[in-house]
Amino acid sequence: MQQQAAKADPKDELAARLRLLQEVSERGVRALARDAGLSSSSLSRYLSGQTLPPWPAVVALCRLLKRDPRPLRPLWERASNPLPAPPKTSRQVQPPSPPAGAPRPPRNDLPRDVPDFTGREAQLAAVLAGVESSRVVAIDGMAGVGKTCLAVHAAHRLGEDYPDAQLYLDLHGFTAGREPLGPDPALRALLAALDVPSEKIPQEGGIEPLAACWRSELAHRRAVVVLDNVADADQVRPLLPGAGSSVALITSRNRLLGLDEVPPVSLEVLTPQESAELLARASGDPGGPDSRLARDPESAAEVVRLCGQLPLALRLAAARL
CATH class of the missing domain: 1.10.260.40 (lambda repressor-like DNA-binding domains)
Structure with missing residues (x-):
């Protein structure tokens, strides 16, 4: 036994x-x-x-x-890690090379999905429904409200249904001290992420040939693409998938009014109850009547208030707790 x-x-x-x-x-x-x-x-x-x-x-x-x-x-x-570590030897043994022509594993650039994702049930349902109906969804809201967190969480949920690639690209639309990423370098980065050979990527002719190449590559794949931190509709329009099954999740501080065909999902701050729950989970508080936050609810409520019920601020405060 x-x-x-x-x-x-x-x-x-x-x-x-x-x-x-x-x-x-x-x-x-x-x-x-x-x-x-x-x-x-x-x-x-x-x-x-x-x-x-x-x-x-x-x-x-x-x-x-x-x-x-x-x-x-x-x-x-x-x-x-089911395999035991190889025995130590005096001579380094190189692992065998993969056979020529062997397919590479699907690309997955998604950031880590936070384990303390809290609230947003209605917004998450709206994102998933929008993907199913329109294949592209735009999430908007103020800085720190959790747009990227929601988009990445949804992308992880969608990953099994879109197994060919899970891509993430920060377009730096609102990154301090950095110019927004233009459509040309963005398209080249995305095509490189799909391992498209350089000889197939147009080098001349401007944005349209690049965008057409990108749409063509997505057309025969089931991929989910997160286009984060978008400045405006013009920046992201050439990056959207065309025909086929691939989907895109966009985040921006602005409502992207120029994308009429893309359903918006707007985020507000968390409710006080959701904020308190996130503060507890992110700080490792075990919950229950004897927990640290439960013993001092006034101070916990003050932290929630000072953080403006914003997920990013709450997580930073929880890290200090």
């Missing part, structure tokens, strides 16, 4: 532990996935052991069910 336990697949054991959490919660897979910010198909694969969940997903599930995720970390790490 001990030998069998030692040989147990850590991924299967982790899946069994997660299934136990799901059973204790008395929630169905759909409800649990919704509350944890995961897709139900992804959660089903995690619970069955078909796919190893990313660590933020494990943390999100544990925190939702008020369990400490730390005891699962060693098990998750063993599942993430």
Whole structure:
């Protein structure tokens, strides 16, 4: 029995532990996935052991069910690195080269999805619905309100449905001390991210040939592209996908009125309750009546007020806590 336990697949054991959490919660897979910010198909694969969940997903599930995720970390790490380290030798052994012509793994440039994503249920639903109906959605709102966080969170949710590439590009529309990225260098960066050979990328003729090449490359792919920090409609219009199934998520401080065909999703500050929840989660507060923030609700409310209920400011304050 001990030998069998030692040989147990850590991924299967982790899946069994997660299934136990799901059973204790008395929630169905759909409800649990919704509350944890995961897709139900992804959660089903995690619970069955078909796919190893990313660590933020494990943390999100544990925190939702008020369990400490730390005891699962060693098990998750063993599942993430199933092969033992090679023995040390006096001579460095080079890993074998991949066979010629072997396909490369899909490109994924997305920033990390924050494990403490809080609130925004209606806005997230609007983004996903807009992608399904229009394939392009523009998220707008003031600085620090969480536009990039929402776009990246949605892109991670969409990743399994758009497996050919998950791309992210900061267009620096409102980056202090830096000029906004023009359509020409932006298109070249995106084409390079798709590993388009340089000989296929137009070198002359201006923006239109480049934009046509970009749309052509996206036409036979299922990709999700996050175009972050956009200054105006003119900057982003050449970067939008054309025919095909690929989708784009745009963020800007301005409402992009020049993109009439793109549905907008506008963000306001979090509610006081959502702000308090984000402050607790981001600071590692365990919750409950004996937690630090619960013992001093007046001070917690003052921090929320001073942060203007802005997610970015709340996360910075939580890091100091």
